[in-house]
Amino acid sequence: MGLKSYKNNADMDLKRLLTKKREFIIEKWINSIQESYPSETVAFFRHQRNRFANPLGASISEAVGPLFDELLNGNNPQNMSSFLDRIIRIRAVQEFSPSMAVAVVFLLKKVIRDEMKKDIDQGGLFEDLLEFESRIDYCVLLAFDVYMKCREKIWAIKLDEFKKRPFFVEGEAKCLSYMLRQEQVQGKKGTKDCCNSCGLGEVR
Numbered sequence: 001m002g003l004k005s006y007k008n009n010a011d012m013d014l015k016r017l018l019t020k021k022r023e024f025i026i027e028k029w030i031n032s033i034q035e036s037y038p039s040e041t042v043a044f045f046r047h048q049r050n051r052f053a054n055p056l057g058a059s060i061s062e063a064v065g066p067l068f069d070e071l072l073n074g075n076n077p078q079n080m081s082s083f084l085d086r087i088i089r090i091r092a093v094q095e096f097s098p099s100m101a102v103a104v105v106f107l108l109k110k111v112i113r114d115e116m117k118k119d120i121d122q123g124g125l126f127e128d129l130l131e132f133e134s135r136i137d138y139c140v141l142l143a144f145d146v147y148m149k150c151r152e153k154i155w156a157i158k159l160d161e162f163k164k165r166p167f168f169v170e171g172e173a174k175c176l177s178y179m180l181r182q183e184q185v186q187g188k189k190g191t192k193d194c195c196n197s198c199g200l201g202e203v204r
Contacts, residue, residue, distance in 0.1 A: 013123055013128075014125045014129065014132060017119055021115075022069075022072075024115070025068065025111055025115065026068055028111045028115060029107060029108050030060060032107040032110070033060055033064070033087070033104045034046070034057070034060070036100070036103070036107075059086045059090060060086075062086070063083045063084075063086035063087050064087070066079075067080060067083035068108070071136065072132075075135055077142060080139055080142050081142050081145070081146055084105075084142055084146045085146050087104060088101055088102065088104075088143050088146045089146070091147070092150035092154065093154060098147055101147050102143040102147055104143075105139050105143050106136070106140060109136055
């Protein structure tokens with residue numbers, strides 16, 4: 001699935017405008033993504049530029065530029081998904097809701113509208129901007145797919161870890177959602193009653 005390529009002179013004007021201001025747009029987009037994190041993390045992003053000391057910031061910075069180029073020039077779903085993975089995978093394992101995890105893609109719309117409004121108005125490029133924003137919308141859908149695949153992998157890892165624990169090995173397996181909650185409540189003894197939230201009942 002893909003969206004139509006630029007094909008008329010007005011589109012090419014918009015493309016040249018976005019290309020001309022590429023570095024500025026990318027910097028603003030990266031800053032907007034960083035600001036979606038807690039304030040102490042934002043401060044760390046801003047002051048720690050070493051990619052080994054700050055792998056999270058490096059991963060975001062290294063993926064945003066190529067992703068913008070793909071939106072501008074190629075719009076290839078596989079390429080975009082690859083770049084998105086480096087941004088979304090991190091948020092999938094952190095305390096972000098699905099909507100907040102993928103909202104970082106929408107931030108590009110705000111950056112372009114806020115920083116380039118005058119150029120777009122003067123050039124009569126609003127309709128062409130909407131066409132470019134449709135690419136961003138499509139990119140958000142891909143980001144959600146990436147997020148869900150990451151979450152599925154996380155739960156597969158958790159399930160594998162549970163299966164290796166003593167209560168599985170000894171044949172005393174219980175509902176996983178029940179066991180997760182029991183681990184979060186320290187000092188309380190478990191029971192053999194299933195929470196029933198998984199719909200399976202007690203596993204014997």
